[in-house]
Amino acid sequence: MTVRRGVPDGAEERVAELYWEAFGRKLGAALNPPATGRHFIATHLHRDRAVVALAGDQVVGVAGFQLDGHGLTGGGVTDVFNTYGLFRGIPRLAVLALLERTPAPGQLVMDGIAVDADFRGNGIGSLLLRETFRVAVDHLCDEVRLDVIDVNPRARALYERHGFTAVRTEQTPYLRRLMGFGAVTTMHRSIAPPVGEVAPPAGERP
Template identity: 60%
Template sequence: MAVVTLRRGVPSGTEWQAARLYWAAFGRKLGPALNPPEVAVRFLAEQLNADRAVCALREGQLVGLAGYQLDGRAFISGSGRAVLRYYGLRGWWRLPLLALFTRRPAPEQLVMDGIAVEESARGLGIGSLLIEEVVAVAAEHDREQVRLDVIDTNPRARALYERRGFTAVRTQRTPYLRGLLGFSAVTTMHRPVPPRGARTP
């Protein structure tokens, strides 16, 4: 079995691969705001901040990533001006949709922006490895907590987060989004960050 290695940041030259991986994981949720897919992937590839992700590599190939938001910078930038540049002025209606996914962390938090794992590499524990690496990043930056939000139509992701020590703190019901975005509730989960240097089980 090929060894999986982790690295901080998206490797140079793999931005499009990272964007395709991210879109495969989150395209259903982001599709109403960013479709068509070919434009969405280009937008994601050119708007990502490579230093706001941890990646999993197998035989040198990108097979997983977890983005995060820290110190005001997220994995995907996507300013309103950038959206209009890609989609034109008629795409202004996309802006309020994208605003629904905006999260502002508290000063003591690092926000994790989802995990994407290549289908052929699932079941190898890559999601758990990525989570622990994000927690390590949070510890290095003296954050006390990692926060994430998971939608009600992704129970597998929620089960993974719970296994890795996240607990639900609140659920926001959004039935009006069911027809538009495909989900009707968002649960915020927190995990405490151990002090720097502490061992993680």
């Protein structure tokens, strides 16, 4: 298992597949049907806004992040209209706007972690998080931020094990039927290591 920065050439469809498996219920409200949504994600990826885990040459895990106004998943207004048309595109843009998160100065915002179902339980999420922390260090960020939904307690437990703390929870009952969750918790993690943890040198692989 190796970890690297950036989506490898030719792996865009694979990364889109993993993202859809992990976040399809949330993204589907804007990008359904699934085949179209996966293609939209793959076509508009910002390949340098990800850390990936590889088993051989196969991408088995991905962590997306936002820096300098760009996240892993891209695509603007024109791209949505070109894919879905004007009248179908307008409501989809409204849904996508609900998912927007803007980093504060000094923050790296994570878009999410997706791991192949056959490789879960092998510590891949932890490997991706550690490399993402190194990305934050290299870009002079002093904090990593993410949002976790109420129906994903395993993800929240992973983040807490790696030093994230909850700073606020927003109740979103209006999104339960649309996207499948009713609350979102924002979590922060200083890139300075918690007490008792030694940060590995930037660029070193676990």
